[in-house]
Amino acid sequence: MNIYVLLKRTFDTEEKISVANGQIQEDGAEFIINPYDEYAVEEAIQIRDDKGGEVTVVSVGNEEAEKQLRTALAMGADKAVLINTEDDVENGDQYTTAKILAEFLKDKEADLIIAGNVAIDGGSGQVGPRVADLLGMPYVTTITEIKIEGESVHIVRDVEGDSEKIETKLPLLVTAQQGLNDPRYPSLPGIMKAKKKPLDELELDDLDLDEDEVEAKTETIAVFLPPKKEAGRILEGELSDQVQELVNLLHSEAKVI
Amino acid sequence: MNFELTKEQQMLKDMVRSFAEKEIKPYAQELDKTSGFNEQAFKKMGELGLLGIPFPEEYGGSGGDTVSYAIAVEEIGKACGGTGLSYAAAISLGASPIFYFGTEEQKQEWLVPMAKGETLGSFGLTEPNAGSDAGGTRTKAVLDGDEYVINGEKCWITNAGFARQIIVTAVTGKKDNGRSIISAIIVPADAPGVTISCNYDKMGVRASNTCEIVLENVRVPKENLLGDSQKGFSQFLYTLDGGRISIAALAVGIAQAALEKALQYAKERVQFGQSISKFQAIQFKLADMATEVELARNLVHKSAWLKDQGKPFGKEAAMAKLFASETSFRASNQAIQIHGGYGYMKEYDVERFLRDAKLLEIGEGTSEIQRLVIARHLGC
Ligand SMILES: Cc1cc2nc3c(=O)[nH]c(=O)nc-3n(C[C@H](O)[C@H](O)[C@H](O)COP(=O)(O)OP(=O)(O)OC[C@H]3O[C@@H](n4cnc5c(N)ncnc54)[C@H](O)[C@@H]3O)c2cc1C
Ligand SMILES: Cc1cc2nc3c(=O)[nH]c(=O)nc-3n(C[C@H](O)[C@H](O)[C@H](O)COP(=O)(O)OP(=O)(O)OC[C@H]3O[C@@H](n4cnc5c(N)ncnc54)[C@H](O)[C@@H]3O)c2cc1C
Numbered sequence: 001m002n003i004y005v006l007l008k009r010t011f012d013t014e015e016k017i018s019v020a021n022g023q024i025q026e027d028g029a030e031f032i033i034n035p036y037d038e039y040a041v042e043e044a045i046q047i048r049d050d051k052g053g054e055v056t057v058v059s060v061g062n063e064e065a066e067k068q069l070r071t072a073l074a075m076g077a078d079k080a081v082l083i084n085t086e087d088d089v090e091n092g093d094q095y096t097t098a099k100i101l102a103e104f105l106k107d108k109e110a111d112l113i114i115a116g117n118v119a120i121d122g123g124s125g126q127v128g129p130r131v132a133d134l135l136g137m138p139y140v141t142t143i144t145e146i147k148i149e150g151e152s153v154h155i156v157r158d159v160e161g162d163s164e165k166i167e168t169k170l171p172l173l174v175t176a177q178q179g180l181n182d183p184r185y186p187s188l189p190g191i192m193k194a195k196k197k198p199l200d201e202l203e204l205d206d207l208d209l210d211e212d213e214v215e216a217k218t219e220t221i222a223v224f225l226p227p228k229k230e231a232g233r234i235l236e237g238e239l240s241d242q243v244q245e246l247v248n249l250l251h252s253e254a255k256v257i
Numbered sequence: 258m259n260f261e262l263t264k265e266q267q268m269l270k271d272m273v274r275s276f277a278e279k280e281i282k283p284y285a286q287e288l289d290k291t292s293g294f295n296e297q298a299f300k301k302m303g304e305l306g307l308l309g310i311p312f313p314e315e316y317g318g319s320g321g322d323t324v325s326y327a328i329a330v331e332e333i334g335k336a337c338g339g340t341g342l343s344y345a346a347a348i349s350l351g352a353s354p355i356f357y358f359g360t361e362e363q364k365q366e367w368l369v370p371m372a373k374g375e376t377l378g379s380f381g382l383t384e385p386n387a388g389s390d391a392g393g394t395r396t397k398a399v400l401d402g403d404e405y406v407i408n409g410e411k412c413w414i415t416n417a418g419f420a421r422q423i424i425v426t427a428v429t430g431k432k433d434n435g436r437s438i439i440s441a442i443i444v445p446a447d448a449p450g451v452t453i454s455c456n457y458d459k460m461g462v463r464a465s466n467t468c469e470i471v472l473e474n475v476r477v478p479k480e481n482l483l484g485d486s487q488k489g490f491s492q493f494l495y496t497l498d499g500g501r502i503s504i505a506a507l508a509v510g511i512a513q514a515a516l517e518k519a520l521q522y523a524k525e526r527v528q529f530g531q532s533i534s535k536f537q538a539i540q541f542k543l544a545d546m547a548t549e550v551e552l553a554r555n556l557v558h559k560s561a562w563l564k565d566q567g568k569p570f571g572k573e574a575a576m577a578k579l580f581a582s583e584t585s586f587r588a589s590n591q592a593i594q595i596h597g598g599y600g601y602m603k604e605y606d607v608e609r610f611l612r613d614a615k616l617l618e619i620g621e622g623t624s625e626i627q628r629l630v631i632a633r634h635l636g637c
Contacts, residue, residue, distance in 0.1 A: 074272075187306045188307060188309075
C-alpha cells in the first residue's frame with residue numbers, strides 16, 4: 001500500500017497568538033503539526049503496519065517545517081518530502097497548496113492519501129478535496145473510521161455529530177476528523193531512527209511549476225483577533241421588566257434582532 | 258559555541274512535554290495528597306524509551322546523551338516534582354552504576370530490563386547514621402564461601418518499594434589506615450532477609466516512593482559485587498556526580514513551573530485597579546526568577562555537555578545542583594508570594610513546588626556538601 005499523508009506546520013492555537021500589522025506574529029508562537037494531520041499520520045502508520053507498504057509525509061511550507069516532518073518520521077512514517085515554497089510563493093492560498101501537492105502526487109501512484117480535515121490556522125478544510133479533485137480521485141472528508149479489504153474501503157464519517165457509512169474503493173483521498181485514532185507520541189528510539197530516514201526537499205522548479213501557475217485565487221484583506229470577551233451582565237428587577245430590557249438590549253446594543 | 262539544541266533534542270523536549278502535560282501533571286495534586294506512585298506513567302515512559310535515554314541500544318537503551326536526559330528530567334519535574342525525582346533516581350542511581358561499573362553479565366541481567374523500562378532499580382547508600390558522611394557506613398557484607406552475607410539498615414531509599422534490585426553499599430573490610438573499605442553489591446529486592454517498608458510521611462516529592470530497608474543475614478552470590486571491591490567509595494562518588502546533573506535538571510523544571518504560574522497569575526490578578534504584574538515590585542521578582550532559571554538551565558546543560566564530551570564535570574555538576582536547587586526553592590517561594598493568600602492554598606500548586614524543591618537542597622548531597630565539593634575543586 002502506497003500511502004501519502006499531507007501535513008501542515010501550524011502555530012498552536014492553544015498558545016497566545018498576537019497580531020501586528022495585519023500579520024500573525026511568529027516570534028512568540030509555538031509551532032506544531034496541525035492536530036488533524038497528526039490523526040492522518042497515525043492512521044497511515046496503522047494501515048501500513050497492517051497491510052504493508054510505505055508512508056510518505058508531504059508538506060508544502062518553508063524550511064522550518066522540517067521539524068514537523070521529522071516528528072512524523074519519528075512517529076513511524078517512512079519518508080518525508082518538503083516542498084519548500086519560501087522563495088517562490090509570497091501569498092499562497094488553498095488553491096496554491098492544492099495545486100503544488102497535486103502536481104507532486106500526480107505520478108506517485110498513491111493508493112491512499114490522508115489529509116487533515118482542516119488546518120487549525122486557516123480553517124478552510126479545502127486542501128484535501130481540492131487535491132483529490134485535481135487528481136481525479138474520489139474523496140471522503142471528516143472520517144472517524146476506515147477499514148480496507150482488498151480494493152474496497154469501508155468508512156465512517158462524521159456529519160455534524162452523526163455518523164455516515166460509506167463504501168468506496170482505492171485509490172482514494174480521505175481527510176481525518178478527531179476521533180479517528182489516538183496519535184502516538186514519537187518514542188525516543190523513533191526520534192533517533194528518524195535522523196536516518198530520507199527527507200527530500202523540492203522546489204517549484206522540480207515540479208515544473210511556474211509561480212503564476214500557483215498564484216493565489218483569493219486575497220487576504222485583513223487579519224484580526226476576535227473582539228475581547230466583555231464581562232457578562234446580570235439583569236435585575238421584576239421578571240417582566242427584565243424580559244423587556246433584554247429585548248431592548250438585543251435590539252439596540254447587540255443588534256441581533 | 259552553540260547554544261541550540263539539536264533537532265532530536267528539540268523533538269524529545271516536545272514529546273516529553275506533551276506526554277508530561279497529559280500523563281503526569283493531571284495526577285500531581287492527587288499523588289501529593291495520597292503519597293501515591295504513578296506506576297502507569299512509568300510504564301508509558303518505558304514504552305517511549307525515556308527510562309533508557311543515556312544508555313546505548315545494545316543495553317536496551319535509546320542511545321541518547323546526558324543533555325537529552327536532562328531535558329527529559331526537567332520536563333517531567335515541571336509536571337510533578339515527585340514523579341520527576343523517581344524518574345531521575347531510576348536512571349541516575351538505579352541504572353547508571355550498573356552501566357558504569359557492571360560486568361557484561363550484570364548489565365544483561367539488571368541494566369537491560371531497566372533501560373527498556375520493564376523494571377526499576379534503587380541505590381541504597383544513606384543510613385540512619387551515615388548521610389553526608391557516607392564513610393560512616395555501618396552496613397556490613399562478609400564473604401562466606403561464594404556468598405556475601407549482608408546486615409544493616411538503609412533509609413530514605415527512592416523507588417525501593419517498586420525496585421527489582423537495590424545497589425547496596427556496605428563495608429567489606431578495613432584499609433591499612435584503618436578506614437573502611439566500602440563496596441557496592443546488587444541485592445535482589447525479594448532476597449530472603451530484605452525488608453522494605455515505605456511509610457515515611459514526607460514534606461514534599463510525595464509522588465516519589467521512599468523506603469527504609471532492613472537487611473538481615475541477606476545472602477547474595479559474590480558475583481553480585483558491583484565494580485571494584487576496593488573502590489566502592491569512588492564509584493559512588495562518580496555516580497553521585499552524574500546524579501547531581503539530573504537533580505539540578507529537576508530543580509530547573511520546578512523553578513520553570515513556578516515562574517510560569519507566577520507570571521500567569523500576576524497578569525490576571527487585579528489589585529489597586531490594575532494587574533499586579535504592572536507593579537515594579539512584582540516585575541522585579543519575576544525578572545529575578547526568570548534570570549535565575551535561565552542561569553540554572555545553562556549550568557545544567559553545560560555540565561551535561563561536559564559529561565557527554567568525556568570531560569571532567571564534577572565541579573560543574575556540583576555548581577549546577579547547588580545553584581539550581583536553591584533557585585528552585587527561591588522561585589517557588591516567590592511564586593507563593595506573588596499569589597498572595599491563594600498561593601498558600603494547595604489548589605494553586607505553588608506551595609507544593611516549594612515543598613518539592615526543598616528536597617533538592619538535601620538529596621544527593623546537601624547544599625553544604627555541594628559547596629564543599631566545589632571548594633575542593635577550587636583547591637581549598
Ligand atoms: C526524599 C528523599 C529521597 C532520598 N533518596 C535516597 C536514595 O535513593 N538513596 C540514598 O542513598 N539516599 C537517599 N536519600 C538520602 C539523602 O541523600 C540524604 O538525606 C542526604 O545525603 C543528607 O544526609 P542526612 O539526611 O543524613 O543529613 P546529615 O548528613 O546528617 O546532614 C545534616 C546537616 O548537616 C550538614 N552537614 C553534614 N556534614 C557537613 C559538613 N561536613 N560540613 C557542613 N555541613 C555538613 C548537612 O549539609 C545538613 O545541613 C534521600 C533522602 C530523601 C529525603
Ligand atoms: C491562612 C490565612 C488566614 C487569613 N486570615 C484572614 C483573616 O482572618 N481576615 C482577613 O480579612 N483576611 C485573612 N487572610 C487574607 C490575607 O490577609 C490576604 O491573603 C493578604 O492580605 C494578601 O491579599 P491577597 O491574598 O488578596 O493577595 P494580593 O493582594 O492579590 O497580592 C498578591 C501579590 O501582589 C502584591 N501586591 C499587591 N498590591 C501591590 C502593590 N500595590 N504593589 C506591590 N505589590 C503588590 C502582594 O504583595 C502579593 O505579593 C488570610 C489569609 C490566609 C492565607
